[in-house]
Amino acid sequence: MDDKAFQREIHDKIKKNIAPVFTGFDMDISWLEASMKWKPLVLVIGGYSSGKSTLINELLGMEVQRTGQAPTDDSFTVITNEGNSLPEEIPGSTLINDPRLPFTGLKSYGQSLISHICLKNVPSSLLEDSAIIDTPGMIDSTTERDRGYRYLDVIGDLAGMADMIIMMFDPHKAGTIRENFSVIRNILPERAGEDRVVLVLSRIDECDNVSDLIRSYGSLCWNISQMTGRKDMPHIYLTYSPKEARLEEKHAEWPQEREELKKKISGSQSMRVNHILENVDRKTAELEMVCESMYRFSTKTRRLLANTFKWALLAALVLFLASFALIKAYFPDQTEGILPDSLFSTELILPATLALLALISGWFWFSGFRFKRLLNQTQHNPESLVSLDSDYRRNIWSRVRNHVLELLRKRSLKQHLLQSRGSLNKVRRFIREDLKKYYSRMGQKNEKLKP
Ligand SMILES: Nc1nc2c(ncn2[C@@H]2O[C@H](COP(=O)(O)OP(=O)(O)OP(=O)(O)O)[C@@H](O)[C@H]2O)c(=O)[nH]1
Ligand SMILES: [Mg+2]
Known part of the structure; x- marks a missing residue:
């Protein structure tokens, strides 16, 4: 099966099962849809003069981009080959308004x-x-x-779209990258062994000696591990x-790994898949955590309702029996004989009304006080809805926490009460079965591509 058919299969499965x-x-x-649009994208980012444009020119075998020692380029350039279908x-x-291209989202930057x-x-x-995007070099955050x-x-948006991100560093500035690159922290892989982000220490010929090179390399490694939170070094x-x-x-x-x-x-x-x-x-890991927390909250809500109802029922029963006994004790003559055989005899009307009032008060007690208190407590500590037992889960939670808070606030009591486990099961089944299957098929495909 070719890449395009594989992509379509994944797309259709998600559309049908998980999109709702x-x-x-x-x-x-x-x-x-965005991740399937147009051609695979390679984004080249890095400090100014780190050698981005030089590498691109070298790859294409032609002088497409200007190069130079000072900050040279202040523009983003999408470089591709569309033949005669586009002007030079x-x-x-035009680029940002073309719906066939994936850049329409950049309009918001003005x-x-x-x-x-x-x-x-x-x-x-x-x-x-494919297409390569050359970017203006990072200078420092104050010039932003x-x-x-x-x-x-x-840069963060483009990195989200790109199928491969080349991050270039040069030995002179290997230690000053952290703030600049923190913006793409969210798109850096959380699992080991993925290679969408390619790290390059360029211009190493300018190191005076081996210890100079090792110092730059070490400082780059340190900064990268601080940035990604990963202990294994890509x-x-x-x-x-x-x-x-x-x-x-x-x-x-x-060392020379240019080729x-x-x-x-x-x-x-091949990076697109x-x-x-x-x-x-x-995204499905985020969805799973949202489903999990909302289901957990609905379970808490239902449990609270059952508990409130238990007390309301008890109060209704006590009120019913007590008022019935009182009526019997104080008004034996008045109540007897009016409609003695009916279930709705007058001596039952007052006790039944009181019991009903107790049940209604129970509902108001639940919806107007107990549920609000539960909601309030949960909004102050939404972490109580999920177990955060690993860095991986904590990372996902940091991305969905605000959304969970918003859902808690926006959803009605009825929606909270009726939230079933079905959605969570569906997402989990997709992750455990379908996604796993896709990964193993991709693994087999990559194995075949290896020389
Ligand atoms: N010695 C040496 N010089 C290099 C190397 N790569 C690039 N240069 C030079 O370094 C300077 C900067 O290279 P560019 O390719 O313009 O760097 P850039 O990252 O595109 O810079 P900006 O567009 O300003 O962000 C140029 O003068 C290149 O000739 C290298 O590997 N070794
Ligand atoms: Mg350049």
């Missing part, structure tokens, strides 16, 4: 971004089935406001541009 659950809990599902260059206004984004249509065979748009948020490609490097004798033994890196980027098309599965994994 997402919408039932007011959760966005537009990411599903498309301005931001005019300043529109004048800082464009598409270049180049005759590169590598880009027939000078750009006129929320640069880090744009592979960091150590590279330099053979054309730009001022090679000396010391470089004879220097491996280029091969990896060239194979980005990985990316879709990663998105599905992330």
Whole structure:
């Protein structure tokens, strides 16, 4: 089965089984269509002058992007090969308004971004089935406001769309990356062994000696582990541009993984399915936690109702028997003989009314006081709805906590009472059976692709 058919199968399954659950809990599902739109995307990000444009030019075998020592590029450039169907260059206004392309969401960043984004249509065979996005280099967070748009948020949005993210660092600035990259922390993989994010330490020919290189490498590793919270270190490609490097004798033994890196980027098309599965994994894990917490709250609500009803029933019974006994004791003559054989004899009317009032008061006690108190307590401590026994679960919870609070507030008492376990079961079945099956099929596919 080819990639496209595999993608369609995953899409259709989610649309049919899980999409109604997402919408039932007011959760966005537009990411599903968005992640299938257009061609696989490779996003190249990093500090200014880290060598992004140089690497792209080298990959394409042509001078598409300007390069230079100072911050050179202040624009986002989508580079692809669309043949004759598009002009050589498309301005931001057209790019962002084209519904066939996945960039319409960037409209919200306003005019300043529109004048800082464009598409270049180049005759590169590598880009027939993919697109590369070159980005302006990160400078430091204080200059963010000078750009006129929320640069880090744009990077975050593009990183969410991209099927492969190349993060480039250079040895001079390897220690100052944390704040800048914190914006993409949310899209960095939570599980080991995934390779959508490719880390590159570039321009290593500029290190004076081995200890200089090791220092830069170590400081980069430290920053990455702080940023991702992961203890295992993903592979960091150590590279330099053979054309730009001022090679000396010391470089004879220097590591150079440029070719491996280029091969990896060239194979980005196969990353689309990985990316879709990663998105599905992330989003269904969030959905599962929302379902779980809402089901837990509904169980608490039902238990509270049962408990209140038990006391109301007891009060109704006591009131009924006591008032009946009192009527019998104080008004034996008046009540006898009016309608002696009827179930609705007058001596029962007062006790029954009192009992009914006790039941009604029980409902008001529940809905007007006890439920509100439970809701209040839960809103102050929504963590009581889920078990947060691992970093993985804590991470998911941090992303859905506000949404759970909103659902608690927005949903009616009736919705809380009627929330069944069905949705949770459905999502769990999808994660345990279908998603697992897709992962193993993708694993087999990747195995086959290995040289
Ligand atoms: N010595 C050496 N120089 C490099 C290497 N890669 C790039 N350069 C040079 O470093 C400078 C910056 O490279 P660019 O490719 O423009 O960097 P960039 O990341 O695109 O920079 P911005 O667009 O400003 O963010 C250029 O003058 C390149 O010639 C390398 O591996 N070794
Ligand atoms: Mg550049």
